[in-house]
Amino acid sequence: MPYFCIAIFLIAFNSMSKPSIPRGTRDFGPKVMAKRKYILNTIEQVYQSFGFMPLETPSMENLSTLTGKYGAEGDQLLFKVLNSGDYLKDISADKFESKVLTPLISEKGLRYDLTVPLARYVVMNQNEVSFPFKRYQMQPVWRADRPQKGRYREFWQCDADVLGTPSLLCEADFVKIYRQVFSKLKLTGYEIRINHRKLLEAVVEKADASAHFKTITIIIDKADKIGIDGVKNELINLGLNETQTSVILSLLNKQAFNAANLANIKSALPDTENANKAIGDLTQLLELLNHQTDFVYLDGSLARGLDYYTGCIFEVVPTDVQMGSISGGGRYDDLTGIFGLKGISGIGISFGIDRIYDVMEELNIFPADGTKFTDVLFCCMDEKAFAYCLPLADDLRLNGIKTEVYPDTSKLKKQLDYANAKNISWAVIIGENEMNNNQLAIKNLVSGEQELIDKNALTLFLEKL
Amino acid sequence: MPYFCIAIFLIAFNSMSKPSIPRGTRDFGPKVMAKRKYILNTIEQVYQSFGFMPLETPSMENLSTLTGKYGAEGDQLLFKVLNSGDYLKDISADKFESKVLTPLISEKGLRYDLTVPLARYVVMNQNEVSFPFKRYQMQPVWRADRPQKGRYREFWQCDADVLGTPSLLCEADFVKIYRQVFSKLKLTGYEIRINHRKLLEAVVEKADASAHFKTITIIIDKADKIGIDGVKNELINLGLNETQTSVILSLLNKQAFNAANLANIKSALPDTENANKAIGDLTQLLELLNHQTDFVYLDGSLARGLDYYTGCIFEVVPTDVQMGSISGGGRYDDLTGIFGLKGISGIGISFGIDRIYDVMEELNIFPADGTKFTDVLFCCMDEKAFAYCLPLADDLRLNGIKTEVYPDTSKLKKQLDYANAKNISWAVIIGENEMNNNQLAIKNLVSGEQELIDKNALTLFLEKL
Numbered sequence: 037m038p039y040f041c042i043a044i045f046l047i048a049f050n051s052m053s054k055p056s057i058p059r060g061t062r063d064f065g066p067k068v069m070a071k072r073k074y075i076l077n078t079i080e081q082v083y084q085s086f087g088f089m090p091l092e093t094p095s096m097e098n099l100s101t102l103t104g105k106y107g108a109e110g111d112q113l114l115f116k117v118l119n120s121g122d123y124l125k126d127i128s129a130d131k132f133e134s135k136v137l138t139p140l141i142s143e144k145g146l147r148y149d150l151t152v153p154l155a156r157y158v159v160m161n162q163n164e165v166s167f168p169f170k171r172y173q174m175q176p177v178w179r180a181d182r183p184q185k186g187r188y189r190e191f192w193q194c195d196a197d198v199l200g201t202p203s204l205l206c207e208a209d210f211v212k213i214y215r216q217v218f219s220k221l222k223l224t225g226y227e228i229r230i231n232h233r234k235l236l237e238a239v240v241e242k243a244d245a246s247a248h249f250k251t252i253t254i255i256i257d258k259a260d261k262i263g264i265d266g267v268k269n270e271l272i273n274l275g276l277n278e279t280q281t282s283v284i285l286s287l288l289n290k291q292a293f294n295a296a297n298l299a300n301i302k303s304a305l306p307d308t309e310n311a312n313k314a315i316g317d318l319t320q321l322l323e324l325l326n327h328q329t330d331f332v333y334l335d336g337s338l339a340r341g342l343d344y345y346t347g348c349i350f351e352v353v354p355t356d357v358q359m360g361s362i363s364g365g366g367r368y369d370d371l372t373g374i375f376g377l378k379g380i381s382g383i384g385i386s387f388g389i390d391r392i393y394d395v396m397e398e399l400n401i402f403p404a405d406g407t408k409f410t411d412v413l414f415c416c417m418d419e420k421a422f423a424y425c426l427p428l429a430d431d432l433r434l435n436g437i438k439t440e441v442y443p444d445t446s447k448l449k450k451q452l453d454y455a456n457a458k459n460i461s462w463a464v465i466i467g468e469n470e471m472n473n474n475q476l477a478i479k480n481l482v483s484g485e486q487e488l489i490d491k492n493a494l495t496l497f498l499e500k501l
Numbered sequence: 502m503p504y505f506c507i508a509i510f511l512i513a514f515n516s517m518s519k520p521s522i523p524r525g526t527r528d529f530g531p532k533v534m535a536k537r538k539y540i541l542n543t544i545e546q547v548y549q550s551f552g553f554m555p556l557e558t559p560s561m562e563n564l565s566t567l568t569g570k571y572g573a574e575g576d577q578l579l580f581k582v583l584n585s586g587d588y589l590k591d592i593s594a595d596k597f598e599s600k601v602l603t604p605l606i607s608e609k610g611l612r613y614d615l616t617v618p619l620a621r622y623v624v625m626n627q628n629e630v631s632f633p634f635k636r637y638q639m640q641p642v643w644r645a646d647r648p649q650k651g652r653y654r655e656f657w658q659c660d661a662d663v664l665g666t667p668s669l670l671c672e673a674d675f676v677k678i679y680r681q682v683f684s685k686l687k688l689t690g691y692e693i694r695i696n697h698r699k700l701l702e703a704v705v706e707k708a709d710a711s712a713h714f715k716t717i718t719i720i721i722d723k724a725d726k727i728g729i730d731g732v733k734n735e736l737i738n739l740g741l742n743e744t745q746t747s748v749i750l751s752l753l754n755k756q757a758f759n760a761a762n763l764a765n766i767k768s769a770l771p772d773t774e775n776a777n778k779a780i781g782d783l784t785q786l787l788e789l790l791n792h793q794t795d796f797v798y799l800d801g802s803l804a805r806g807l808d809y810y811t812g813c814i815f816e817v818v819p820t821d822v823q824m825g826s827i828s829g830g831g832r833y834d835d836l837t838g839i840f841g842l843k844g845i846s847g848i849g850i851s852f853g854i855d856r857i858y859d860v861m862e863e864l865n866i867f868p869a870d871g872t873k874f875t876d877v878l879f880c881c882m883d884e885k886a887f888a889y890c891l892p893l894a895d896d897l898r899l900n901g902i903k904t905e906v907y908p909d910t911s912k913l914k915k916q917l918d919y920a921n922a923k924n925i926s927w928a929v930i931i932g933e934n935e936m937n938n939n940q941l942a943i944k945n946l947v948s949g950e951q952e953l954i955d956k957n958a959l960t961l962f963l964e965k966l
Contacts, residue, residue: 054624054625054841055563055565055566055621055624055625055840056563056566056625057558057559057562057563057566057621057625058559058561058562058563058608058609061559061560061561062559063556063557063558063559063622063625063626064555064556064557064558065556065622065626065629066554066555066556066636069554069555069556069557070554070555073555084874084903085898085901085903085904086898086903086904086905087874087875087878087903087904087905087923088874089531089534089535089874089923090529090531090534090535090538091528091529091530091531091534092528092529092534093522093528093529094522094523094526094527094528094655095526095560095611095641095643095655096523096526096580096643096654096655097522097523098520098521098522098523100520101520101521101522112585113585115561115582115583115585116582116583117580117581117582117583117611118580118581118582118583118603118606118607120577120578120580120645121645122599123599124597124598124599124602125599129594129597132589132594132597133589134587134588134589134590137589138583141583142583143523144523146560146582156520156522157528157530159519159520160519160520160521160522160528161528161530164530166918166919166922166923168908168919170905171531176560178560178561180585180586189561190559190560190561198908201908201909203908203909205887205906205908205909206908208891209906212895216898323888324887324888324891326888326891326892375520376519409549409552409553409554410552413552422670422789423788423789423791426673426789426791427791430677433550433551433681436550438549438550438551438552439550439551439552440551440552440635441670441674443633443663443666443668443670443671444666444668444670453631454631454633457631458552458554458631
């Protein structure tokens with residue numbers, strides 16, 4: 037066998053014997069899980085404090101539910117599940133072409149987002165759902181995207197939506213939800229950027245460029261990346277003249293969200309339906325926030341590239357770390373219309389857990405004790421010590437102290453290494469001497485200090501801390 | 502068009518317009534979710550109190566990881582995910598047969614259980630994992646089984662395993678975990694049934710029927726369903742004589758887990774390696790439990806039909822409700838061997854959430870306030886009331902009281918209907934009069950009583966309760 041063949045054989049053998057996971061997916065080991073749970077629990081708590089109720093939908097949806105809802109590109113990115121059993125049985129061989137064959141051999145796909153399943157759920161359960169329906173949903177979604185840094189094929193979304201009311205109180209609640217979530221997470225460097233779909237429309241109307249509305253929103257949405265000059269060039273390439281371009285460029289500033297700025301915008305715009313609706317909504321939102329606008333900015337360039345928003349649009353961007361938006365959302369007029377239930381206005385936001393995780397990691401603001409899984413480890417130096425310590429361990433657990441007993445009588449060093457690897461704060465060491473004197477040796481694994489205490493004093497000793 | 506054609510057309514139209522979910526999958530609406538979360542959180546809390554750490558693995562695994570791990574039937578039940586892109590591009594049309602085609606067009610499958618992914622994770626991360634590795638994992642799994650009552654194609658498993666120690670302390674911990682979980686869930690009617698794989702082997706040895714060991718375990722495992730006579734018949738059909746049969750039937754009793762019964766079993770068995778190991782393990786387990794064996798029974802018929810258990814076996818069965826086991830587990834000697842890491846002994850259990858849910862529902866033991874999503878609803882009778890109540894709502898939330906403001910000024914009846922549908926306890930009603938007098942009308946939605954209180958007294962009023 038020539039050398040290169042051996043090399044190929046070894047590579048093949050290696051990849052056979054070593055298990056792996058699919059590209060773009062991840063295992064979340066204990067330490068990562070603890071931090072993810074911290075983020076998820078914080079968001080969930082805040083959602084609940086505003087009266088949002090949990091919903092979970094199946095991972096698999098019928099492809100008839102998913103297809104056509106995310107544009108042509110989205111359809112490409114759906115993960116499709118092969119029909120079970122002998123799925124080719126009734127299919128003739130002349131169907132051997134993926135576009136033709138796929139609908140015949142696959143009826144189900146993996147959830148692509150949490151919004152379409154919400155719409156589907158509400159339509160299916162419209163008689164039981166009481167409106168306004170406030171639900172939150174925190175589940176993984178799947179997209180057959182090309183994996184790259186920060187982009188995964190399986191990732192979590194954490195959505196909250198209110199369906200069935202046009203009230204701007206919802207917008208105000210979501211601003212408060214943002215501030216509460218990030219305040220609890222101790223994330224202080226961020227901006228909540230707000231815009232209004234109809235403000236964009238009013239400005240494009242004023243520029244007499246409504247025919248290009250969609251393209252223009254896509255261009256200004258890129259302002260962060262390509263700069264003002266880049267936007268200007270693209271607008272001119274689109275065929276807009278100097279005057280039109282400068283009207284649209286006037287959008288591109290980010291300003292404080294206050295009454296004076298709203299009045300300025302109003303006076304700069306003609307008295308159109310779109311302008312009045314946008315300024316009216318934003319004014320009402322400002323009032324519902326009682327003019328408390330910390331972290332909130334009015335960002336005329338915010339378009340979020342999405343067709344279906346019809347009112348206020350939100351985006352949250354971290355300011356101390358180079359990273360895209362960590363949350364987004366907005367109001368839509370007709371989410372459930374795609375499944376035949378018309379006239380249900382709604383609004384929703386979605387947190388990007390992976391990015392929030394990365395931001396918090398980079399800023400090192402996860403709580404230091406967040407990855408402590410166990411408070412106390414009992415270390416038995418001989419077999420008799422198990423009977424001595426097990427009732428104590430039970431007692432600690434009843435008092436809410438996470439406790440484990442090292443399962444054998446390994447050398448102390450090995451047991452303490454285990455404790456250190458798990459970030460455990462206290463070791464309670466029990467050998468012949470301790471048992472004879474009805475005592476325990478308790479070692480602080482952070483300071484290294486060790487002391488002897490009475491056997492019955494343990495719970496009290498630990499509760500004092 | 503003849504009548505039957507119209508009927509078919511209507512059915513087709515109907516099924517097109519009404520969205521649905523795949524067979525065997527479920528939506529979990531808010532009330533069901535609240536109860537499921539209650540069970541899951543309880544189990545998680547108990548797992549954590551024993552030092553178990555969270556792990557999550559991807560929903561999709563490579564089919565090379567999954568195939569061959571669950572027997573031929575299991576392979577049939579794997580949901581396979583179609584490769585993305587033009588998956589037929591490089592495949593010739595003569596492969597048009599599902600057995601041949603499938604491996605060419607599908608490389609990934611959905612997780613079938615949480616045990617194989619655990620083994621895969623530990624092998625992939627063996628240098629970072631510190632043993633004994635105590636992990637819990639609560640995630641959905643998927644099986645392309647025929648859906649029926651209580652059997653779903655997507656369902657949750659809640660596993661805990663300890664890898665890397667043969668210590669019977671783990672067995673003792675799992676017995677305690679069972680008792681704590683069910684005690685917290687207020688489920689008092691259940692039995693923890695214990696057996697030992699090697700006790701089964703010792704008895705079958707004594708009956709001189711070791712050649713039929715696997716078949717015999719399958720037969721006695723059915724004792725619950727077919728009765729002692731049924732077991733006897735099947736053993737005789739297998740070719741066993743009267744003496745052999747009666748030795749094996751002696752297994753079929755369920756008895757208290759205590760030293761006297763263990764001694765009896767020991768004296769009834771020949772002095773073999775299997776008998777000594779089984780009695781030795783069970784005796785040590787009894788001692789580690791400090792002879793506290795409430796809820797625990799020794800059940801000689803327990804075999805759990807699974808090949809890979811090598812030591813103690815567990816099963817939990819509810820006794821007040823007709824239902825199969827709600828948890829099971831046991832010790833295995835070589836879980837990670839399938840991926841090339843030999844000699845890692847382990848033990849694990851798994852809770853069946855769906856059945857626990859059904860048992861608790863039937864016994865009506867879910868906490869009454871478990872489906873309260875909101876504590877207080879503010880009902881505004883005119884627009885000015887929003888500014889009046891919003892700071893109060895913020896304040897209640899800061900005090901941990903789940904609060905929402907009805908988003909518009911609908912008639913009071915409509916707002917209270919919403920509160921009732923959501924199980925809300927308190928409505929705070931604000932109209933002209935209340936605002937003029939700096940008051941709030943607070944209505945207890947359970948008793949129907951209503952009183953006026955001072956605006957600033959609200960938090961105190963609610964905290965008193």
